[in-house]
Amino acid sequence: MHSPTTDAAAAGTDPLQRERDHLASSRAALRAMREDVESLDLRDVTGTWVSAAVLHNQIQQRIAALADLAHTPLFFGRLDYLHAISEELAEGGTGERFYIGRRHVHDADGDPMVIDWRAPVSQPFYRASRKDPMDVERRRRFGYTAGELTAYEDEHLTDPAEGDTRSALLAAEIEKPRVGPMRDIVATIQPEQDEIVRADVSGTVCVQGAPGTGKTAVGLHRVAYLLYAHRERLARTGTLVIGPNNSFLQYIEQVLPALGELDVAQATVQQLVGHVEVRGEDPAAAALVKGDARMAEVLKRAVRSGITLPTEPCVVVRGARRWRVPAYELTGIIEELQGREIRYGAAAEALPQRIAHAVLVKMEQSGEAPDDRVQDSVARNTAVKAVVKACWPPADPVKLVHRLLSDADFLARCADGLLTEEEQRTILWEKPARSPRTTRWSAADAVLVDEATDLVQRTPSLGHVVLDEAQDLSPMQYRAVGRRCSTGSATVLGDLAQGTTPWATTDWPEALRHLGKSDAHIEELTQGFRVPEEVIAYASRLLPAIAPGLAPATSVREAPGSLTVRRVTGDHVTEVVAACRAALGHEGSTGLIAADARIPLFAEALAEAGLPFVEPGVETTAEARLTLVPASLAKGLEYDYVVLDEPAEVVAGEPDERTGLRRLYVALTRAVSGLQVLHSAPLPDRLG
Numbered sequence: 001m002h003s004p005t006t007d008a009a010a011a012g013t014d015p016l017q018r019e020r021d022h023l024a025s026s027r028a029a030l031r032a033m034r035e036d037v038e039s040l041d042l043r044d045v046t047g048t049w050v051s052a053a054v055l056h057n058q059i060q061q062r063i064a065a066l067a068d069l070a071h072t073p074l075f076f077g078r079l080d081y082l083h084a085i086s087e088e089l090a091e092g093g094t095g096e097r098f099y100i101g102r103r104h105v106h107d108a109d110g111d112p113m114v115i116d117w118r119a120p121v122s123q124p125f126y127r128a129s130r131k132d133p134m135d136v137e138r139r140r141r142f143g144y145t146a147g148e149l150t151a152y153e154d155e156h157l158t159d160p161a162e163g164d165t166r167s168a169l170l171a172a173e174i175e176k177p178r179v180g181p182m183r184d185i186v187a188t189i190q191p192e193q194d195e196i197v198r199a200d201v202s203g204t205v206c207v208q209g210a211p212g213t214g215k216t217a218v219g220l221h222r223v224a225y226l227l228y229a230h231r232e233r234l235a236r237t238g239t240l241v242i243g244p245n246n247s248f249l250q251y252i253e254q255v256l257p258a259l260g261e262l263d264v265a266q267a268t269v270q271q272l273v274g275h276v277e278v279r280g281e282d283p284a285a286a287a288l289v290k291g292d293a294r295m296a297e298v299l300k301r302a303v304r305s306g307i308t309l310p311t312e313p314c315v316v317v318r319g320a321r322r323w324r325v326p327a328y329e330l331t332g333i334i335e336e337l338q339g340r341e342i343r344y345g346a347a348a349e350a351l352p353q354r355i356a357h358a359v360l361v362k363m364e365q366s367g368e369a370p371d372d373r374v375q376d377s378v379a380r381n382t383a384v385k386a387v388v389k390a391c392w393p394p395a396d397p398v399k400l401v402h403r404l405l406s407d408a409d410f411l412a413r414c415a416d417g418l419l420t421e422e423e424q425r426t427i428l429w430e431k432p433a434r435s436p437r438t439t440r441w442s443a444a445d446a447v448l449v450d451e452a453t454d455l456v457q458r459t460p461s462l463g464h465v466v467l468d469e470a471q472d473l474s475p476m477q478y479r480a481v482g483r484r485c486s487t488g489s490a491t492v493l494g495d496l497a498q499g500t501t502p503w504a505t506t507d508w509p510e511a512l513r514h515l516g517k518s519d520a521h522i523e524e525l526t527q528g529f530r531v532p533e534e535v536i537a538y539a540s541r542l543l544p545a546i547a548p549g550l551a552p553a554t555s556v557r558e559a560p561g562s563l564t565v566r567r568v569t570g571d572h573v574t575e576v577v578a579a580c581r582a583a584l585g586h587e588g589s590t591g592l593i594a595a596d597a598r599i600p601l602f603a604e605a606l607a608e609a610g611l612p613f614v615e616p617g618v619e620t621t622a623e624a625r626l627t628l629v630p631a632s633l634a635k636g637l638e639y640d641y642v643v644l645d646e647p648a649e650v651v652a653g654e655p656d657e658r659t660g661l662r663r664l665y666v667a668l669t670r671a672v673s674g675l676q677v678l679h680s681a682p683l684p685d686r687l688g
């Protein structure tokens with residue numbers, strides 16, 4: 001690594017100084033780009049006030065995207081190619097040397113000074129190797145201290161005399177203490193991660209990866225990449241990131257804006273299916289059946305249960321003439337619609353037109369020459385409307401699900417041959433509420449309502465959906481997400497060993513089938529960036545019990561002494577609080593993870609001890625650097641130092657041992673620098 005020497009720097013010959021000069025002029029160019037946008041005069045814009053408002057909004061977004069963030073360096077790398085690069089690969093730039101950064105910056109002549117990390121010309125920064133230099137002679141990484149460019153590091157990929165060395169800057173980036181919410185990894189995306197980030201937009205990718213292998217980071221960078229590569233298409237169709245709960249979404253919400261992407265929506269599955277207010281909870285057995293894919297067929301039958309075949313003809317009176325469509329012909333029309341895979345609502349709209357068409361055929365047969373307007377008017381005829389109402393009545397998804405779960409006969413009819421009698425009893429409400437409005441809907445019920453809604457009216461599809469912590473979804477939830485990317489693609493991220501729901505995924509191909517993306521590529525990430533070697537090795541002792549097929553992750557971080565497992569001899573709560581106080585002596589964040597039931601106990605003890613703390617999802621401050629984390633909310637989060645309270649209680653907090661051990665595995669894999677496990681009760685077998 002190189003550092004400045006004062007004399008050379010003063011003389012302007014020092015390469016580092018030249019890089020600093022380039023940084024200074026790039027920042028000035030960015031400032032000029034922002035000022036250009038700020039000075040746009042909207043009064044010149046003709047058009048409606050709506051388009052002016054839209055434009056104003058776009059300009060504000062562009063200004064925000066061009067902000068020069070004090071602690072995010074404008075570029076982090078440089079590529080020197082062996083041969084000149086063409087304009088289309090390099091954002092309009094030409095030549096051999098390119099600075100790689102978070103956004104595109106150009107000078108007053110429009111020549112690029114910094115190239116977006118997502119441009120094709122930037123790709124070798126992530127992928128080039130000695131084996132395949134990709135025409136790159138030199139790859140330079142920059143080091144920053146408090147926003148100042150202070151070092152660089154070169155690799156001469158085509159120089160056979162230079163050996164492989166581990167990048168110190170890369171190591172420093174990975175070792176940086178964690179403060180606040182998740183940050184981007186653009187400067188250090190690894191080759192196997194980059195392959196997923198830049199995978200083609202048309203295909204769905206599923207990533208299985210152990211804790212801390214960068215699944216979430218990769219998913220977020222993939223959205224940023226796709227928005228760059230297919231901006232217009234995705235701006236029209238939309239993108240969405242799905243996470244397990246709000247605290248997780250708050251933790252990741254700043255990554256995309258820091259990459260200049262402000263328009264990506266975030267939601268939990270529950271928020272997506274918000275047709276009814278969720279106020280109730282299901283016993284696990286009921287939720288398991290309600291989340292089973294067979295329910296889709298049950299609901300299809302329920303939605304179509306109102307269809308009846310006519311016994312009377314439809315007689316349309318027009319002027320002096322009567323046109324008669326006999327019952328058998330009406331039956332044929334209805335059966336044909338039933339046989340087609342179109343939505344119930346769309347079929348209801350098509351039916352009057354089909355009957356009208358049958359009338360028109362009769363008119364033509366008798367020598368009349370009706371036109372389209374006649375067909376429309378026949379379709380609106382009261383006799384036709386009456387047939388439609390009787391034979392293909394409107395379906396209300398909320399009422400249908402309410403009836404299905406409260407009316408045993410109706411359920412038996414719809415579930416015949418699909419659910420056993422026992423399963424039917426399991427999901428029937430013991431005391432059904434009188435109306436859908438007063439029903440205490442559960443999360444699984446809301447998914448059923450969403451499925452029924454889609455059977456009636458097609459759910460609009462987004463362009464791309466990232467589904468994080470996917471392993472916890474039920475088949476019916478996968479279907480709900482799949483509807484939202486039916487004509488788009490998805491990035492599915494998860495870890496079979498971290499599944500903590502009774503319906504957790506055991507097999508990715510099956511999950512992808514429920515999502516409607518059977519042709520997805522399944523990739524595996526095995527290199528861990530969060531958890532030190534010692535800690536991941538300890539946690540991995542649980543793998544044979546919780547996910548026998550999975551190999552333990554490796555770790556890029558050695559950190560000897562990062563794990564302490566200690567049996568408490570004195571007062572347990574006092575010692576846990578003392579361990580938190582000691583952890584807070586280090587730089588970075590601290591998390592105290594405990595079984596959900598023990599959270600009130602520690603909230604009180606920490607307050608009494610005068611240790612300020614926050615809940616997960618709330619940003620820590622200089623005064624409150626401690627987060628008190630219920631084990632059920634730990635998934636996806638990380639802290640520099642973790643104090644884990646009483647593993648046996650974390651396991652006991654779950655309905656069965658395997659789920660309990662999986663919850664413990666999640667809790668054991670949140671620490672970046674140090675994990676301290678404190679127990680009074682014996683440890684679970686494999687950890688003792």
Ligand SMILES: Nc1ncnc2c1ncn2[C@@H]1O[C@H](COP(=O)(O)OP(=O)(O)OP(=O)(O)O)[C@@H](O)[C@H]1O
Pocket residue numbers: 173174183184185188189190193209210211212213214215216217218495529530635636637638669
């Ligand atoms: N290439 C990388 N360079 C630097 N840091 C990285 C890299 N990849 C991942 N990380 C960091 O490692 C940590 C773990 O990443 P992330 O949360 O994406 O992992 P995950 O696989 O989603 O974990 P979990 O299964 O626990 O949810 C984060 O701090 C992330 O920024």
